[in-house]
Amino acid sequence: MFPRTFASALHPRTRLLARVTLLMALGCTCSFATWSASGTVKNASGSTLSGVTITVQDSSSKLTTTTDNNGNFTIGTATGIMASPVPPAFSVHQDGNELVVQYPAVSGELQLSLLDIAGATLWKGQTPLVNGEARVPFSAGSHHGAAILRVRCGQTNLSQPLTLNGSAGVSVSSPPISARALATNPTLLAHKANSVYHDTSFAMNSMNQSGINIVMRDTTPVVVTSTCTLPNSPNSGSGSFTWYYFGQNSGGFVNGVYTTACGYQGTESSGESSDKMNNIANPQYFVAIPGTNSSNFNTVGMCGACVQLNGQNGKSIIATITDECPEDINQPCASDPNGHLDVGYPGFQQLGFSTGNPSGTTWKYVPCPVTGNVVIRIKSGNANQVYIENTILPIKSVTVNSGSSTELSYGPWQLPKNAAGSTLVITDYSNRSITYTVPTSLGSNQDQNTGLQFPACQ
Numbered sequence: 001m002f003p004r005t006f007a008s009a010l011h012p013r014t015r016l017l018a019r020v021t022l023l024m025a026l027g028c029t030c031s032f033a034t035w036s037a038s039g040t041v042k043n044a045s046g047s048t049l050s051g052v053t054i055t056v057q058d059s060s061s062k063l064t065t066t067t068d069n070n071g072n073f074t075i076g077t078a079t080g081i082m083a084s085p086v087p088p089a090f091s092v093h094q095d096g097n098e099l100v101v102q103y104p105a106v107s108g109e110l111q112l113s114l115l116d117i118a119g120a121t122l123w124k125g126q127t128p129l130v131n132g133e134a135r136v137p138f139s140a141g142s143h144h145g146a147a148i149l150r151v152r153c154g155q156t157n158l159s160q161p162l163t164l165n166g167s168a169g170v171s172v173s174s175p176p177i178s179a180r181a182l183a184t185n186p187t188l189l190a191h192k193a194n195s196v197y198h199d200t201s202f203a204m205n206s207m208n209q210s211g212i213n214i215v216m217r218d219t220t221p222v223v224v225t226s227t228c229t230l231p232n233s234p235n236s237g238s239g240s241f242t243w244y245y246f247g248q249n250s251g252g253f254v255n256g257v258y259t260t261a262c263g264y265q266g267t268e269s270s271g272e273s274s275d276k277m278n279n280i281a282n283p284q285y286f287v288a289i290p291g292t293n294s295s296n297f298n299t300v301g302m303c304g305a306c307v308q309l310n311g312q313n314g315k316s317i318i319a320t321i322t323d324e325c326p327e328d329i330n331q332p333c334a335s336d337p338n339g340h341l342d343v344g345y346p347g348f349q350q351l352g353f354s355t356g357n358p359s360g361t362t363w364k365y366v367p368c369p370v371t372g373n374v375v376i377r378i379k380s381g382n383a384n385q386v387y388i389e390n391t392i393l394p395i396k397s398v399t400v401n402s403g404s405s406t407e408l409s410y411g412p413w414q415l416p417k418n419a420a421g422s423t424l425v426i427t428d429y430s431n432r433s434i435t436y437t438v439p440t441s442l443g444s445n446q447d448q449n450t451g452l453q454f455p456a457c458q
Contacts, residue, residue: 035076035185035186035204035207035208036074036075036076036207036208036209036210037054037073037074037075037076037186037188037204037208037209037210037212038072038073038074038075038209038210038211038212039072039073039209039210039211039212039213039214040067040070040071040072040073040212040213040214041054041067041071041073041190041214041215041216042071042213042214042215042216043197043215043216043217043218044215044216044217044218048067048070048071048072049067049071049192049197049216050067050068050069050070050071051066051067051192051193052066052067052071052073052190052191052192052214052216053065053066053190053191053192053193054066054067054073054075054188054189054190055188055189055191056075056120056186056187056188056189057186057187057188057189057201063075063120075188076208091103092149092151092160092162094138094169094170095135097137097138097139098135098136098137098138099112099135099136099137099138099149099170100133100134100135101129101133101134101135101136101151102132102133102134103129103132103133103134103151103153104131104132104133107129107132108128108129108153108154109126109127109128109129109153110126110127110128110129110134110151110152110153111124111126111151111152111153112124112125112126112127112136112149112150112151112152113125113149113150113152114147114148114149114150114162115147115148115150116143116147122143122147123138125137125138129153138170139167139169141166141167143164143166147161147162147163147164147170148160148161148162149161149162185203185204185205185206185207186204186207187201187202187203187204188201188202188204188212188214189201189202190202190214190216192216196218196219196220197216197217197218197219198216198217198218198219200214200215200216200217202214225455225456225457225458226430226432226455226456226457226458227430227457227458228367228392228393228429228430228432228457228458229429229430229431230365230366230367230393230429230430231302231305231365231394231429232365233307233363233364233365234338234339234363234364235339236362237360237361237362238336238339238360238362239336239339239340239341239359239360239361239362239363240332240336240339240340240341240357240358240359240360240361241309241340241341241342241343241348241351241353241357241358241361242325242330242332242340242341242342242343242356242357243342243343243344243345243348243356244288244342244343244344244345245268245271245272245275245344245345246258246266246267246268246272246275247268247271247272253268260277260286260288260322260323260324260411261288261291261294261297261300261323261324261410261411262300262303262304262321262322262323262324262411263303263379263387263410263411263412264277264278264279264280264286264303264322264323264387264389264411265277265278265279266278266286266322272345272346273345273346273349274346275344275345275346276346277320277322277344278389278447279375279389279390279447280320280322280368280370280389280390281306281318281320281368281369281370281371282317282318282319282320282347282369284344284346284347285317285318285319285320285344285346285347285350286319286320286321286322286323286344286347287307287309287319287320287321287322287323287341287342287343287344287347288321288322288323288324288325288341288342288343289302289321289323289324289325289341289342290324290325290326290327290330290333290334290336290337290338290340291324291325291326291327291333292326292327292328293326293327293328293329294324294326294328294329295409296409297324297409297410297411298409299324300324300407300408300409300410300411301394301396301407302321302394303321303322303394303411304320304321304322304368304388304389304391304393304394304395305320305321305365305368305393305394305429306318306319306320306321306365306366306367306368306369307319307321307341307363307364307365307366308363308364308365308366309341309343309347309351309361309363310351310361310362310363311350311351311352311353311361312351312352312353312354313352315350315351315352316351317347317350317351318366318368318369319343319344319347320368321394323342325340325341325342330342332357341363367392367393367456367457368391368392368393370390370391370392370453372390372449372453373390373449373450373451373452373453374388374389374390374391374426374434374436374450374452374453374454375388375389375390375447375448375449375450376388376389376419376424376436376438376447376448376450377389377445377446377447377448378419378420378438378442378443378444378445378446379412379444379445380444380445381444382412382444383418383419383420383444384414384415384416384417384418384419385408385412385413385414385415385419386398386412386413386415386419386424386438387411387412387413388413388426391428391454392428392453392454392455392456392457393428393429393430393432393454393457394428394429395407395413395426395427395428395429396427396428396429396431397426397427398413398415398424398425398426398427399424399425399427400415400416400417400422400423400424400425401416401417401422401423403415403416403417404416419438419442420438420439420440420441420442421437421438421439421440422437422438423435423436423437423438424436424437424438428454430457432454432455434450434452434453434454436450436452
């Protein structure tokens with residue numbers, strides 16, 4: 001701090017007095033508010049994470065570090081506080097929305113900066129001294145806690161501890177006290193760029209803390225699975241297929257939308273190869289299942305189920321049951337009500353059969369490989385009837401406030417009250433349930449994403 005020859009030439013007591021006098025003359029910062037943090041960043045499995053950026057909340061970009069190859073980090077700073085008495089002529093106070101610095105013995109331009117306890121610059125300003133007083137617009141904003149006002153005029157530097165009180169302004173420590181006494185402990189922020197990890201914060205419990213263990217959580221969705229019960233499938237080799245397309249039943253179209261016996265809606269833009277169905281696993285893979293007749297769809301409970309159809313040369317598709325093949329008007333369905341499927345033309349084309357009515361085929365029930373969430377739709381003209389689509393398994397029951405519902409032969413569920421505003425408990429074929437409250441604003445014939453889905457099947 002001093003040249004050795006200067007200090008050693010004096011009596012010990014004289015040397016001490018000289019040191020104090022020189023420190024005061026220089027306005028030296030000799031007392032510090034310091035903090036430090038060190039630790040390790042890991043994921044939830046306990047593996048260390050390198051390349052994680054550690055910063056201090058509300059700090060400047062200079063207060064940052066990065067974890068090393070072992071996931072370790074060290075960060076800290078020291079903020080100087082003037083230990084010698086503040087010159088009597090120097091004072092700071094707030095007047096309305098202005099910060100007032102009085103320093104009559106000095107003239108010139110004042111440079112002001114406000115720092116938090118971690119050394120981050122919160123605010124900067126400059127203003128001339130006029131008759132020994134400087135005024136500058138100032139607001140603490142949303143900041144609370146300890147801060148240090150640094151005042152520089154020419155070669156003179158002064159520091160004044162403050163307490164920030166948000167919209168209430170600031171309070172000035174008089175006489176000045178150490179910033180450590182005003183401080184709140186820092187909060188660390190961990191961020192790993194271009195990764196699957198959540199940004200994570202860690203509130204320190206002291207100003208100097210080591211052995212910190214920050215755990216960053218993986219944002220990859222957790223796939224919940226459960227054992228599923230499926231409907232009984234026909235024996236291998238006992239099935240048969242035909243194919244159909246929407247245009248065969250022109251009466252099924254309303255405003256360009258084709259509605260199936262299960263209530264699913266589809267379109268046909270340019271011939272049979274363009275048939276597509278909404279709210280199923282694959283829009284072009286759908287089938288019709290045999291039912292007694294068009295007015296008695298006795299197998300309506302299988303609507304929404306998925307089947308895997310095996311074709312020739314190892315080809316196969318997974319299709320959704322969305323329609324009925326009435327036995328009273330379709331001979332193949334009447335001949336094999338337990339094994340026949342009428343396949344939508346786009347899907348049938350993928351199976352590779354050279355004949356339009358193959359027999360001795362194999363198919364089985366499988367979970368639907370849907371994406372997204374369950375969708376509900378209120379039936380037009382019937383405020384208490386809903387379709388439930390895009391499910392993994394067919395729906396078994398729906399209750400509203402413990403009141404039961406009935407699946408009607410044309411697809412929708414008849415509720416005991418209007419759907420809008422009702423809380424539905426929807427249970428699938430494997431007795432798994434989700435609960436959803438229908439928005440009161442939901443109108444008829446509008447697909448509503450529930451934000452919910454049943455667990456995937458193991």
